[in-house]
């Protein structure tokens with residue numbers, strides 16, 4: 232079996248941030264990693280007609296599909312698509328900002344998970360065009376482990392990141408349960424700072440082992456296509472995986 236290739240995508244404006252340190256630990260642990268540093272590379276996260284030289288009414292899905300079919304994707308998107316295509320594994324490093332990923336990462340998904348390359352109307356979820364690839368989220372939160380738990384006042388972090396993970400699942404990616412470091416922020420002082428720095432050091436030390444256990448790490452459960460009827464409604468008796476899909480009473 233060939234060694235899997237990993238694409239490490241980092242979304243943080245500060246190269247000295249813990250997020251970047253964690254991403255560097257991922258890169259050290261991977262054979263021939265591919266790296267995207269979205270902010271440092273000046274990635275434009277806003278999808279717009281000008282990227283396609285398009286005039287008139289701009290239909291984003293059609294524009295993406297046409298550019299994919301005619302090999303005319305915008306240069307920055309073509310570069311990122313090439314990186315994703317070359318990779319078997321994605322590792323996404325980012326801080327949680329306003330209960331989600333930073334806008335630049337969401338924009339990277341908007342623009343680079345291209346209709347016609349990683350999904351189409353007829354090829355999504357189980358049939359998503361990225362099937363065979365898998366993804367691990369490595370995220371930091373300012374909230375601590377108690378506040379970001381399911382009964383914590385920041386809300387369940389796994390619930391908060393579910394839409395992001397569902398988008399990846401839509402494209403066919405297998406999604407590993409995310410890795411978090413909680414309670415990360417520059418305001419810590421004294422014992423709290425020492426504790427944070429110890430937890431940071433441990434997270435960096437453990438990253439190689441975390442990535443080495445990729446195949447055996449738990450996956451986020453999603454419904455199979457066969458759990459839904461022809462209209463897309465969850466069948467009676469099917470399991471309801473994911474916090475946003477449930478049976479009607």
Ligand SMILES: Cc1cc2nc3c(=O)[nH]c(=O)nc-3n(C[C@H](O)[C@H](O)[C@H](O)COP(=O)(O)O)c2cc1C
Pocket residue numbers: 243248249250251326327328329330331371372373374375385415416417
């Ligand atoms: C714009 C912004 C929004 C934030 N929103 C959240 C949030 O919703 N939940 C949370 O736990 N922390 C939040 N934080 C704190 C960051 O998650 C924290 O600063 C970051 O994880 C620290 O990692 P870093 O040192 O790599 O930047 C926010 C920070 C910023 C700048």
